Every structure is written in C-alpha cells, then in structure tokens.
Amino acid sequence: MGFMFRPMYSNEWDAKEISFQEFKTALLERGLVDRVEVSNKTQAKVYVTQAPRAPGTSPKPAGSFSREAGNGAQLRYYFNIGSLDSFERRMEEAQDAMGVDPHEFVPVTYLNEVAWGTELARLAPTLLLLAGFVFLNRRMGGMPGMGGPGGGGPGGGIFNVGKASVTTLDKNAKHKIMFKDVAGCDEAKAEIMEFVDFLKKPKKYEDLGAKIPRGALLVGPPGTGKTLLAKATAGESGVPFLSISGSDFMEMFVGVGPSRVRDLFAQARSQAPSIIFIDEIDAIGRQRGRGGMMGGNDERENTLNQLLVEMDGFGSKEGVVVLAGTNRPDILDRALLRPGRFDRQINVDRPDIKGREQIFQVHLQKIKLDAPIDHYSERLAALTPGFSGADIANVVNEAALVAARTNDTSVTLKHFESAADRVIAGLEKKNKVVNKVERNTVAYHEAGHAVVGWFLEHAEPLLKVSIVPRGSAALGFAQYLPNENLLATTQQLTDMMCMTLGGRAAEEVMLGKISTGAQNDLEKVTKMAYNRVAVYGMNEKVGMLSFPSDDQQFQKPYSQDTARMIDEEVRELVDQAYKRTVALVKEKKEAVEALAQGLLEREVLQRHDLVKILGDRPFKYEGQQNIDILNEGFKMPELKTTAEDDAKEDVAAEGGANGGTGGDSKKVDEVPAGAIPVAS
Structure with a gap:
C-alpha cells in the first residue's frame, strides 16, 4: 500500500x-x-x-x-x-x-x-481565525491608543497595546504656545513659572538644597485654560511636552492601564528634562474603594496604584515634572494629592473683569473691527461676567459669524450683543408660533422682573428685556449685568429673591391669574432661600450653622426636627419676599403696564428704552459698575493704573510675561457661574 x-x-x-x-x-x-x-x-x-x-x-x-x-x-x-x-x-x-x-x-x-478539497475544508476555520487575527492586528495598529499612527505610540498592532499613546510637543517646534498667548490667569502663571525656572536653571535650586515640587494639579472649571497653560509651560521651558488623557489609560484588556503608565514615564525619563501633562486625571484618579471589586473599577484602581508608584519612584534630579488638569479635585484619591506627588494645587478660576479684558485682547486681534481693540475689549469684558476663556472665544467667533451672515464689512458692538444673547439664552426662534394670550402673559411676566429689579436698591442692574422666544423653552428673558461682587449681604440676597419673584407677582396683580412660566424662577428662589437658612447662617431660628448640600450624602448631618425647622423657615422667607414683591408691583402698576405695552410693541427693550419708560434708576452707587463700563469703558484712573502696575511687576518677575494679580476670595454661588443671570 x-x-x-x-x-x-x-x-x-x-x-x-x-x-x-x-x-x-x-x-x-x-x-x-x-x-x-x-x-x-x-x-x-x-x-x-x-x-x-x-x-x-x-x-x-x-x-x-x-x-x-x-x-x-x-x-x-x-x-x-x-x-x-x-x-x-x-x-x-x-x-x-x-x-x-x-x-x-x-x-x-x-x-x-x-484530497486537497477535504483537507482545506477542515483547515478553513483555523485559516479564517488566523486571517481575522492578522486583520485585527493591522487595524488596531492604526488606531489611537493602540500604538499606531493615530495614537502617536511606537510601532503598531495588538502587541503594542501596552504602549502609551502620547502626544509629544517638540521643544524645537516653530509655533509654540507661550505665556503671552495665555491671558486672564495671571496668578496661575506666576505660580507655575517656578516649574519653568527649575527646568531652565536647575543648578540654582540644587546648590541651595531645594527640590522643586514633583507635580502640580491645575484645578478649575471647564474652559478656563488649564491645558493651554500647561502647553505654555512647555513652550516657555523649552523641554519636551508629553500629553495624554486620563481615559487613554483605560482599555478593554486587563493590565493595559498600568503598562501604559510605566511606558509613559519611561518615555519622559528618556527625554528628561521633560513635562508630563495628564488631562482629566479624574478618569483614573478617583478615590479607591468606591465601587465593586470586579471589572473595570478594579482595573482603574490598578492603574492608579501604578501611577502613584511611578510619581513617587523617580528622583527630582531626573528632571521630570508632572502636571495634571481636572475640574473635579474633590473626587481625587488623597494619596494622589499628598506631598511628593501632586503637592501643589494651582487654581485656574474664571477671570475677573481685568482678566476678561486681557482675553478679549487676544481673541479680538483675529477679527476685523470697526474701532480699536481697546474700545471693544473693555466694554465686552463688562458685558460677559462669569464667562470663561472658552466662552469668550465662542462669543468673539459667534460675533464674526453674525457679521458675515448680515454681509457687514466689520464686526460691531451690535454683533457682539447678538452673539452674547445667543450664547446665554439660546438661538432665537423667529418662526415659533406664540398665541396672543401667551405673548401677553410673557410681556407682563418680564415687565414684572424688570420693574421690581429697577426699583430695588440691591438688585442687579438691568440691561435689556425681551419677549422673543429663544432656546428650547424660554419665551422671554430679562438680562441683568451683575458686578464683580465677591460677597453678598442679607439685603442683597433678599432683593435678588424679590426680583426673581417679580414675574409671578406681575401675573397675579396685572392679569389676575398665574401661569407655569415662573417654574424656573421658583427653582432659583428655593435654592437661594435654602442657602440663606442652611448654608450661610442667616436665619435666627436655625442659628449660625452651615449644612452644605451634598447629593451623595445619604445621612443628613441634622435631626428631623432641624430639617422641619429649616423647611418652615425657608417657606416663611419665600412668603415674605413674595408679599414684598406683590406690594411693589401694586405700587408701580403703571410702570409695569407701560413696560409690558412697550414689549408687545417692540419685543426687545434696551437700557436706554428702559430709562425712557421707567426714568432714571433712583439709586446712586460709588465707583464704576459693569453697566457703566459697558457704556463708557474703563474711565476710573485707579482701575487702569492698577492693571498697568500689575503688568509691570509681573514683567519684571517673569521676564516679559503678561501680568496682573488678584485676590483669592470666592464669589458667593447665588447665580450660576459662566452666564449672565437670565430670568424667564
């Protein structure tokens, strides 16, 4: 055979x-x-x-x-x-x-x-499996985070899945971001200049026996320039800048996160002196022990453990500085924040009026204006309280789009006002059908807000009133221009509550019926009242106790009797404010009627229209308010001089960087930050 x-x-x-x-x-x-x-x-x-x-x-x-x-x-x-x-x-x-x-x-x-046909049929499943493996390997080789070109990692394929997909900023790059490109965060720039100076002149510190902090955590709301500031640090120091997102460490494969952490620090050491920047570090830096012991949570904790080891495992002489950015520092693990790791927290908060003016100076250079940049930067800084750097960039770009849409040859103030309205209140809905009865109700509602705020001393200055539908639900709004207040008194909070209730009171007094339009107003008033009673200690019965709200706190730090007392005092506080508001609306009934008829006729009333209908506001204030800066610019000598002096001091300290310092007091969180207050 x-x-x-x-x-x-x-x-x-x-x-x-x-x-x-x-x-x-x-x-x-x-x-x-x-x-x-x-x-x-x-x-x-x-x-x-x-x-x-x-x-x-x-x-x-x-x-x-x-x-x-x-x-x-x-x-x-x-x-x-x-x-x-x-x-x-x-x-x-x-x-x-x-x-x-x-x-x-x-x-x-x-x-x-x-029999070749039979043998190939037997081998077909194995061949298909091998072909799929090769195909997957090649595809993953080109994906970000898999070591391919998209991720910037070395090599490609599934065998390099443990490589960190790092974006490297070359120290010899032509278009580098410098501190002059970052505005509105002078205190943060001054703080972080120490890292730059160490990377440039390490011997000066070593001779004195000093050690630079190994890591700094950039903390602040979204859009305030944390990532931009880190890039400027790399540009100023002239060293390689390795950037990676916190979510890039997490993958479906077990053990990939710790492997990528090791690879990231290995790359940084090979290019020392260098800077590592981990954006949104809260993706892997959450407190351990919160969750189950299986699945992705366990993998995340392993990644965090490896990061802790790497940050505390190299010496300061290696010249590797770790920066990280987050807007949720409260959820980070304590071991991550201890000295020797992220031992410094640099706050990058929303800019004040001087900081916003600097940011506008940067962004306005890119568009065509009908007046000098200073003319607009000062007025727009007053128009946008609470705006972050990203919000300001959006407003400037939106204004240029509005000008192009109307075929204008330059961008004017009306374009900026239209852009601010769109960013704050949403897109104008010209085709939205509002029947006559609802339109009449909205007009009296907004007129009530405007009149009550106009005749209360501590209410915010009124900028405009509109009954044009905007956004998804707003049928109208009254726009106020708050000042740069860092503190709020009892009288100010009371007047703000009355102003917010003005729409509901006007409906009851002028129309004899109420609508659902005050739902958002009632939410704001309820929050203000609870803050006064339970947080700020402004209630006699509850006393000087503070119980900050915490959504994750299941056990309240007070008894049922105290909770009942807080509820009763809040209800009493709101009732008193509403009675006061109704009395004011009845007193100024003619003004509310005139303003409502003006809104029904013209839909939008600006500041000068309000003055014609209501007369001059009966309260005088010392100093220059944002509403005055919007109309006149910075006219107070001390404000301009202070900015110039601060700039000179910072130039001397930082070697030419833009300057300006400010206090570190926190604004009372009565009005949502990042937008002009809008009452609908």
Missing part, C-alpha cells in the same frame, strides 16, 4: 459514480475493466479499456499502470466500498463465477491519497 500526493486531472471530474452491481454486470463480466484502484480504503476507481480484454489475456503487472496507460485505459467510473474485506471477497466470487483463473484476476491497487 503506497502513500502519495496525486494531482487532480480534469478527467477525474468526469468519472461517473456507479454501484458494485453495475460494475460487475456492465464492466467486469464484459471484460472492460483494466484495473481497479482503491483510494483510502473507501473508494474504488475503475479504469476501463477501449475494447474488451480477450479471455486468457494477461493484464499488465500491478504497479505499472498510469492514469492514462498506453493501451488507452482511462478512469471512467467509481463506486464507494463499505468494507475492504467485503469488497475483496465479492471481487473474487464474481471472477470465480466467470471462470477466470486467479492469476488473471483484475489487478487491484491500494493507495492513500490526499
């Missing part, structure tokens, strides 16, 4: 399948069989001659036959055999019955052949 690889000839596909009985009667008994080949003990292939073989004629010796012998024998038929012994026995019986001498029996050859 031989074993051989046999090529597949075309005539094999032409062979006809027959039964053994047909083979016996139609071929064997007629003498047409030249030989039989048994393949793999399962199939008999019958080679026939062109003419019947005469009895007594000896066939060719076994083993001398070919696929197509010289005598014309060809493969024409085949049949399957169940048992080799049974086949041999039946062949002998058939030829014995024919009277054939045993020496002249039809030769039978046994072969082991490889």
Whole structure:
C-alpha cells in the first residue's frame, strides 16, 4: 500500500459514480475493466479499456499502470466500498463465477491519497481565525491608543497595546504656545513659572538644597485654560511636552492601564528634562474603594496604584515634572494629592473683569473691527461676567459669524450683543408660533422682573428685556449685568429673591391669574432661600450653622426636627419676599403696564428704552459698575493704573510675561457661574 500526493486531472471530474452491481454486470463480466484502484480504503476507481480484454489475456503487472496507460485505459467510473474485506471477497466470487483463473484476476491497487478539497475544508476555520487575527492586528495598529499612527505610540498592532499613546510637543517646534498667548490667569502663571525656572536653571535650586515640587494639579472649571497653560509651560521651558488623557489609560484588556503608565514615564525619563501633562486625571484618579471589586473599577484602581508608584519612584534630579488638569479635585484619591506627588494645587478660576479684558485682547486681534481693540475689549469684558476663556472665544467667533451672515464689512458692538444673547439664552426662534394670550402673559411676566429689579436698591442692574422666544423653552428673558461682587449681604440676597419673584407677582396683580412660566424662577428662589437658612447662617431660628448640600450624602448631618425647622423657615422667607414683591408691583402698576405695552410693541427693550419708560434708576452707587463700563469703558484712573502696575511687576518677575494679580476670595454661588443671570 503506497502513500502519495496525486494531482487532480480534469478527467477525474468526469468519472461517473456507479454501484458494485453495475460494475460487475456492465464492466467486469464484459471484460472492460483494466484495473481497479482503491483510494483510502473507501473508494474504488475503475479504469476501463477501449475494447474488451480477450479471455486468457494477461493484464499488465500491478504497479505499472498510469492514469492514462498506453493501451488507452482511462478512469471512467467509481463506486464507494463499505468494507475492504467485503469488497475483496465479492471481487473474487464474481471472477470465480466467470471462470477466470486467479492469476488473471483484475489487478487491484491500494493507495492513500490526499484530497486537497477535504483537507482545506477542515483547515478553513483555523485559516479564517488566523486571517481575522492578522486583520485585527493591522487595524488596531492604526488606531489611537493602540500604538499606531493615530495614537502617536511606537510601532503598531495588538502587541503594542501596552504602549502609551502620547502626544509629544517638540521643544524645537516653530509655533509654540507661550505665556503671552495665555491671558486672564495671571496668578496661575506666576505660580507655575517656578516649574519653568527649575527646568531652565536647575543648578540654582540644587546648590541651595531645594527640590522643586514633583507635580502640580491645575484645578478649575471647564474652559478656563488649564491645558493651554500647561502647553505654555512647555513652550516657555523649552523641554519636551508629553500629553495624554486620563481615559487613554483605560482599555478593554486587563493590565493595559498600568503598562501604559510605566511606558509613559519611561518615555519622559528618556527625554528628561521633560513635562508630563495628564488631562482629566479624574478618569483614573478617583478615590479607591468606591465601587465593586470586579471589572473595570478594579482595573482603574490598578492603574492608579501604578501611577502613584511611578510619581513617587523617580528622583527630582531626573528632571521630570508632572502636571495634571481636572475640574473635579474633590473626587481625587488623597494619596494622589499628598506631598511628593501632586503637592501643589494651582487654581485656574474664571477671570475677573481685568482678566476678561486681557482675553478679549487676544481673541479680538483675529477679527476685523470697526474701532480699536481697546474700545471693544473693555466694554465686552463688562458685558460677559462669569464667562470663561472658552466662552469668550465662542462669543468673539459667534460675533464674526453674525457679521458675515448680515454681509457687514466689520464686526460691531451690535454683533457682539447678538452673539452674547445667543450664547446665554439660546438661538432665537423667529418662526415659533406664540398665541396672543401667551405673548401677553410673557410681556407682563418680564415687565414684572424688570420693574421690581429697577426699583430695588440691591438688585442687579438691568440691561435689556425681551419677549422673543429663544432656546428650547424660554419665551422671554430679562438680562441683568451683575458686578464683580465677591460677597453678598442679607439685603442683597433678599432683593435678588424679590426680583426673581417679580414675574409671578406681575401675573397675579396685572392679569389676575398665574401661569407655569415662573417654574424656573421658583427653582432659583428655593435654592437661594435654602442657602440663606442652611448654608450661610442667616436665619435666627436655625442659628449660625452651615449644612452644605451634598447629593451623595445619604445621612443628613441634622435631626428631623432641624430639617422641619429649616423647611418652615425657608417657606416663611419665600412668603415674605413674595408679599414684598406683590406690594411693589401694586405700587408701580403703571410702570409695569407701560413696560409690558412697550414689549408687545417692540419685543426687545434696551437700557436706554428702559430709562425712557421707567426714568432714571433712583439709586446712586460709588465707583464704576459693569453697566457703566459697558457704556463708557474703563474711565476710573485707579482701575487702569492698577492693571498697568500689575503688568509691570509681573514683567519684571517673569521676564516679559503678561501680568496682573488678584485676590483669592470666592464669589458667593447665588447665580450660576459662566452666564449672565437670565430670568424667564
């Protein structure tokens, strides 16, 4: 029995399948069989001659036959055999019955052949699995975070999944961000200059035995320039800047996070002195032990543990400084904030009016104005209290889009006001259908806000009133321009509550019915009242106690009796404010009616229109308010001089960087930061 690889000839596909009985009667008994080949003990292939073989004629010796012998024998038929012994026995019986001498029996050859089709079918699943693995490897090699070109990591493929996808800022790059490109955060720049000076002149510190802090955490609301400040640090120091997001450490594969942390610090050490910046570090830096012990949470904790080891595992002489940015420092693990790791927290808060003026100076240089930049930067800084750097950039860009939409040749103040309205209150809906009754209700509602705020001493100055529908739900709004107040008194909070309730009071007094339009106002008033009673200690019954609100705190730090007392005092406080507001609306009923009719006629009333209808505001203030700066710019000598002096001091301290310092007091969180207060 031989074993051989046999090529597949075309005539094999032409062979006809027959039964053994047909083979016996139609071929064997007629003498047409030249030989039989048994393949793999399962199939008999019958080679026939062109003419019947005469009895007594000896066939060719076994083993001398070919696929197509010289005598014309060809493969024409085949049949399957169940048992080799049974086949041999039946062949002998058939030829014995024919009277054939045993020496002249039809030769039978046994072969082991490889059927390529069958073998490929068996290997198909394995081949498909290998092909899919190769395809996945190549695809992942080009994905960010997988070591491919998109992620900036070395090499590519699934075998480099543990490599950190770092974005590297070359120290020799032509267009680097410097401190002059960062405005509105002078205190943060002054704080972080120490890191820059250490990376430039480390010997000065080492000679005195001083060690630079190993890490600094940039903390602040979104859009205040934390990432920009980190890039400026790299640009000023002239060292490689390795940037990565906190979420890049997390992957579906177990162990990838710690591996990427090790790779990141290995890259930083190889390029020392260098700066590592981890953006949104709260993705991996959350406090440990909060959650289950399985799945992604466990992987995140392993990543954090590796980061803690790496940050405390290299010496200060290696010249690697770690910066990180987050807007949620309260959820970070304490081990991450201890001295030796992120031992400094640099607050990058929303800019004050001077900081906003500096930021506008930067962004206004990119657009075409109809007046000098100083003229607009001062007024727009007053127009946008609470705005972050990203909000200011959005307003400037939106103003340029508005000017282009109206085919104007330059950007003017009206374009900036329209852009501010869109950013604050949403897109104007000119096609929104408002019936006459609802439009009348909105007009009296907004007129009530405006009149109450106009005749209360401590309410914010009113800028404009509108009944044009904007955003998803606002049918109108009264826009106020708050000052840069760092503190709020009891009288100020009371007047703010009354101003917020002015719309509801006007509906009741002027129309004799109330609507659902005051729902947002009531939310604000409720929050103000609870803050006064339970947070600021401004209630006699509750006393000088403070219970800051915490949504994750299931157990309140006071008893049920105290909770009942707080609820009663809040309700009493709101009721008193509403009674006062209703009394004021009744007193100024004619002014509310005149203002409502003006709104129904013109839809939008600006500051000068309000003065014509309501007269001058009966309260005088010392100093310059934001509403005055919006109209006149910085006219107070001390404000301009202070900015110039601060700039000179910072230039001397920082070697030419833009300057300006400010206090670190926190504004009372009565009005949502980042937007001009809007009462709907």
